[in-house]
Amino acid sequence: MSGKEYRTITDVKGPLVFLEKTEPVAYNEIVQLRLSDGTMKNGQVLDTSDDKVIVQVFEGTESVDRQTGVKFLGDVFRLPVSKGLIGRILDGAGKPRDGGPEIVAEDMADIIGAAINPYSRESPEQFIQTGISAIDACTSLVRGQKLPIFSASGLPHNDIALQIARQARLVGSDDDFVVVFCAMGITAEEYNFFVQDLERTGALENAALFVNLADDPAVERLITPRLALTAAEYLAFEHDYHVLVIYTDMTNYCESLRQIGAAREEVPGRRGYPGYMYTDLAMMYERAGMVKGKKGSITQFPILTMPGDDITHPIPDLSGYITEGQIVISRELHQKGIYPPINVLPSLSRLMNAGIGEGKTREDHKSVSDQLYAAYAGGRELRGLVAIVGEDALNERDLQLLKFADIFEDQFLRQSRDEDRSIDEGTLDLAWNLLTNIDTKYLVRLDQKWIDKYHPTEKNS
Amino acid sequence: MSEESGLIYRISGPVVTAVGISPRMYEVVRVGDEGLMGEVIELHGDQSVIQVYEETSGIKPGEPVVRTGQTLSVKLGPGLLTQIYDGIQRPLESLEETMGVFITRGVDADGLDLTKKWEFNATASAGDEVSGGSVIGFVQETETVEHKIMIPPGHSGKIASIESGEFDITTSVCTLEDGTEIAMMQEWPVRTPRPFKQKNAPDVPLITGQRILDFLFPLAKGGTAGIPGPFGAGKTVTQQQLARWSDAQIVVYIGCGERGNEMTEVLTEFPHLTDPNTGKPLMNRTTMIANTSNMPVAAREASVYTGITIAEYFRDMGYDVALMADSTSRWAEAMREISSRLEEMPGEEGYPAYLSSRLAEFYERAGRVQTLGGDDGSVSVIGAVSPPGGDISEPVSQGTLRIVKVFWGLDAGLARQRHFPAINWLSSYSLYPQALDQWYRDNIASDFPEVRTKISSLLQVEAELQEIVQLVGSDALPMDQQLTLEVARMIREFFLQQNAFHDVDTFSQLGLQYEMAKAILAFQEESEKAMAGGAGLEDVVNVPARTDLMRGRFEEGYAERIGELLGEMSKQIAETMEDN
Ligand SMILES: Nc1ncnc2c1ncn2[C@@H]1O[C@H](COP(=O)(O)OP(=O)(O)OP(=O)(O)O)[C@@H](O)[C@H]1O
Numbered sequence A: 001m002s003g004k005e006y007r008t009i010t011d012v013k014g015p016l017v018f019l020e021k022t023e024p025v026a027y028n029e030i031v032q033l034r035l036s037d038g039t040m041k042n043g044q045v046l047d048t049s050d051d052k053v054i055v056q057v058f059e060g061t062e063s064v065d066r067q068t069g070v071k072f073l074g075d076v077f078r079l080p081v082s083k084g085l086i087g088r089i090l091d092g093a094g095k096p097r098d099g100g101p102e103i104v105a106e107d108m109a110d111i112i113g114a115a116i117n118p119y120s121r122e123s124p125e126q127f128i129q130t131g132i133s134a135i136d137a138c139t140s141l142v143r144g145q146k147l148p149i150f151s152a153s154g155l156p157h158n159d160i161a162l163q164i165a166r167q168a169r170l171v172g173s174d175d176d177f178v179v180v181f182c183a184m185g186i187t188a189e190e191y192n193f194f195v196q197d198l199e200r201t202g203a204l205e206n207a208a209l210f211v212n213l214a215d216d217p218a219v220e221r222l223i224t225p226r227l228a229l230t231a232a233e234y235l236a237f238e239h240d241y242h243v244l245v246i247y248t249d250m251t252n253y254c255e256s257l258r259q260i261g262a263a264r265e266e267v268p269g270r271r272g273y274p275g276y277m278y279t280d281l282a283m284m285y286e287r288a289g290m291v292k293g294k295k296g297s298i299t300q301f302p303i304l305t306m307p308g309d310d311i312t313h314p315i316p317d318l319s320g321y322i323t324e325g326q327i328v329i330s331r332e333l334h335q336k337g338i339y340p341p342i343n344v345l346p347s348l349s350r351l352m353n354a355g356i357g358e359g360k361t362r363e364d365h366k367s368v369s370d371q372l373y374a375a376y377a378g379g380r381e382l383r384g385l386v387a388i389v390g391e392d393a394l395n396e397r398d399l400q401l402l403k404f405a406d407i408f409e410d411q412f413l414r415q416s417r418d419e420d421r422s423i424d425e426g427t428l429d430l431a432w433n434l435l436t437n438i439d440t441k442y443l444v445r446l447d448q449k450w451i452d453k454y455h456p457t458e459k460n461s
Numbered sequence B: 001m002s003e004e005s006g007l008i009y010r011i012s013g014p015v016v017t018a019v020g021i022s023p024r025m026y027e028v029v030r031v032g033d034e035g036l037m038g039e040v041i042e043l044h045g046d047q048s049v050i051q052v053y054e055e056t057s058g059i060k061p062g063e064p065v066v067r068t069g070q071t072l073s074v075k076l077g078p079g080l081l082t083q084i085y086d087g088i089q090r091p092l093e094s095l096e097e098t099m100g101v102f103i104t105r106g107v108d109a110d111g112l113d114l115t116k117k118w119e120f121n122a123t124a125s126a127g128d129e130v131s132g133g134s135v136i137g138f139v140q141e142t143e144t145v146e147h148k149i150m151i152p153p154g155h156s157g158k159i160a161s162i163e164s165g166e167f168d169i170t171t172s173v174c175t176l177e178d179g180t181e182i183a184m185m186q187e188w189p190v191r192t193p194r195p196f197k198q199k200n201a202p203d204v205p206l207i208t209g210q211r212i213l214d215f216l217f218p219l220a221k222g223g224t225a226g227i228p229g230p231f232g233a234g235k236t237v238t239q240q241q242l243a244r245w246s247d248a249q250i251v252v253y254i255g256c257g258e259r260g261n262e263m264t265e266v267l268t269e270f271p272h273l274t275d276p277n278t279g280k281p282l283m284n285r286t287t288m289i290a291n292t293s294n295m296p297v298a299a300r301e302a303s304v305y306t307g308i309t310i311a312e313y314f315r316d317m318g319y320d321v322a323l324m325a326d327s328t329s330r331w332a333e334a335m336r337e338i339s340s341r342l343e344e345m346p347g348e349e350g351y352p353a354y355l356s357s358r359l360a361e362f363y364e365r366a367g368r369v370q371t372l373g374g375d376d377g378s379v380s381v382i383g384a385v386s387p388p389g390g391d392i393s394e395p396v397s398q399g400t401l402r403i404v405k406v407f408w409g410l411d412a413g414l415a416r417q418r419h420f421p422a423i424n425w426l427s428s429y430s431l432y433p434q435a436l437d438q439w440y441r442d443n444i445a446s447d448f449p450e451v452r453t454k455i456s457s458l459l460q461v462e463a464e465l466q467e468i469v470q471l472v473g474s475d476a477l478p479m480d481q482q483l484t485l486e487v488a489r490m491i492r493e494f495f496l497q498q499n500a501f502h503d504v505d506t507f508s509q510l511g512l513q514y515e516m517a518k519a520i521l522a523f524q525e526e527s528e529k530a531m532a533g534g535a536g537l538e539d540v541v542n543v544p545a546r547t548d549l550m551r552g553r554f555e556e557g558y559a560e561r562i563g564e565l566l567g568e569m570s571k572q573i574a575e576t577m578e579d580n
């Protein structure tokens, strides 16, 4: 470790400090800054050359001056990891926030993490029952998946995330999930909501929290999720835990990324976000999965709020390009008073096919799910038409679909915050019951053999 | 300090600047104390700018940079098939052996096993006059693929000696009279296209078993196609379907900056799937390149070149090769990231000004050729494009569409309705049908092109009618137009929709596709007749045999049964007239 302290700052710009130095500094090396009043700040090297070093300062550059002392710590950012992380609350830089002792490290893990060799991955295919019908039937989640919640401000994404955290389990297994929760720039109120709920259900003892709140340093948000994922990897791949990582709000993370890009005067990509944002996000989202020869797994639930409810905004857009589907929360359904207001049409689980069907959920699951989609999509589209031409212009099939859309929202989507529906009786049987509102001849997505077996009024019994 | 080695001056992400060294452009160099692999991408005064293929954290200015004298090349020879490589041809299996499940850095791995022995069967003999590309023998590399051993481009002469037997790939199997030793392995720089005798016009379709592709928007062997689409619309599923079912002899699948799990899926599934054309495991004809989104961007940039060079090599053996690149947008973004680190003047949306020429050069490496050895070979290239927000007015989509001859436009609206493949039949196009029509007439049915035209014009008419329906509802249309809508719905739901995850529906023989299209036209014709004879629209639409005909496609043996099902439907439609 080079102990030398430099006082060679030439420029300070936004969260960046530029300095000249005498000895070689490593790319991504961790930096400590000592202000004249003794305050300490931390940073990381973003660019290094013989003449100039650029450091990003996590706590912001307030009060930094040319006399500030800069020390290079000779290593990249590492998190002390151990099983003792479970049950702890840490701040956005990985220091205890719960008044407890420092983490006794079993290992010091590089927080950037290394890419999982694609050859070494195991295909995720174990169905996780969340007890929420919209998700279990239509966007089924599997262990090791990364499935974000695309929401917007004022919508109950936190309730949904918590409900998932409480209810998620593998059918027919009692291994529990350990929750790693990562807050990035959320309000103290939102945070308290999470903590109180986790406390109420006793889940806090089985969780590790990394917390950067709205009034914590913005640049620090760039490392908080990496700390959380580093902890998750350690727990999953060294200690066989099944880890559920919930991080919120990715939008705040991306804002911080944009801020750094702007300070570096980089050529911006779409809407001012850095051109490398896709890769940057992928380096986190791809830290989900299962690997050969390890028992544990990492399942990710990133939450992001879509600016202006716009799904084509770069933050949801680039996320959607990396994650294995998305759960989209709808303002319209929320305003109708439906909880959970999940719009299943733009929602998707790409790993669903691997996780459902005979021996996993039920043999008719795929067929039922396709039919629910088709009927609901048809019904919703007709709502627009009816608004123009009235119901009289509709034929029998259309009338049934139209009515089905309402029933689907009211009885299938809607459930209470503590209602935990089982996949077979709770969700799939309910779906069949609701589908009786449509003549079977219009149920073209259902295989005849499932109609014969499961249709409440048409089955051969 | 010698010319051969210098020092790191600056590190900025994947871009490292060195001084005190004068390498050639695109030369491979070793960077830092750990000897990370990099490639020279710019010479600038006394500085050499290098893109590094591995993570650069912890590297310092002042560490060494060493020349290798080589440009970035791939090793070509027996052993390529069934392999999965990273972007710079390191076998991921070897990386797992040396590093475990996480990819760390500073480890080299040969693209081919240099010690493994293969049975070489000489087909040329001493005294034969050979030149670059001449086939001198083969190795049965997998059950289905004969790996031809060729004279590397640039060599020629008379064979002095040649020997069959078991050899490793670097041992000479043939000596030319001028003393040149020929081994089974050759190397080729990835950024240089491999030579051929001449390009020929593609006139044979690449049959994919995907109805909307084969029937409406076909790709020719040696052709180029682009699949742009928003996230979740079906680019990867379509590419994987082509990798599974297309009638290419060799498949090169490049996962470029996409998901790790998608590569795992191919890896775990392909060994268990059978090629419908050979009946043997699909893995036997496949090579994969996986440089996922979280792997180094510089290697992502290289991955596309690594893949296409391997494809050209198999083409040179006289094979039809299909190459999928998923996604070319991630490749373009890698170029953008590196270009921005070089502080180059950005073009549109921050992409480098040379984006469109790089895209063009890449797709130009597709084609049907007469090989140097005199055979007929082809490389078909299918590139996925991931436009931000699904809006194809952006540079990568536009740059691609200017070059490719087939456009399969994925549509978020269709995907949302679970209409898969979500390829928009109104905006998509193929410029190949004219060149392919003779082939269809000779091999499938003499009226194939006419049937296709009828089907696509029905879809056009439907789109026009839909506009009216949006305003007045369908009941307001005259009966014949309402029938047209039903026929079009049948085209969409029975023919265009195809479930990639259904054991049977996933693949449709071209002959069956034609039968299905004919069945739709028969439904139209007979319904018109019945309705003229007094039957109602509901009557003809609801004949049970039509549902049977449509559902039948999900069952094995459909090709054998469709005639009978069609006969039954015709009979029932005719009866609707008598009932009235
Ligand atoms: N032919 C098909 N049959 C059935 N389902 C399909 C088909 N094509 C796409 N899908 C569905 O759409 C989902 C998304 O498809 P896919 O992963 O190919 O999207 P993509 O365009 O590659 O998205 P991204 O850009 O994010 O990678 C699949 O997981 C599958 O559920």
Ligand SMILES: [Mg+2]
Pocket: B235, B236, B237, B258, B326
């Ligand atoms: Mg994809």
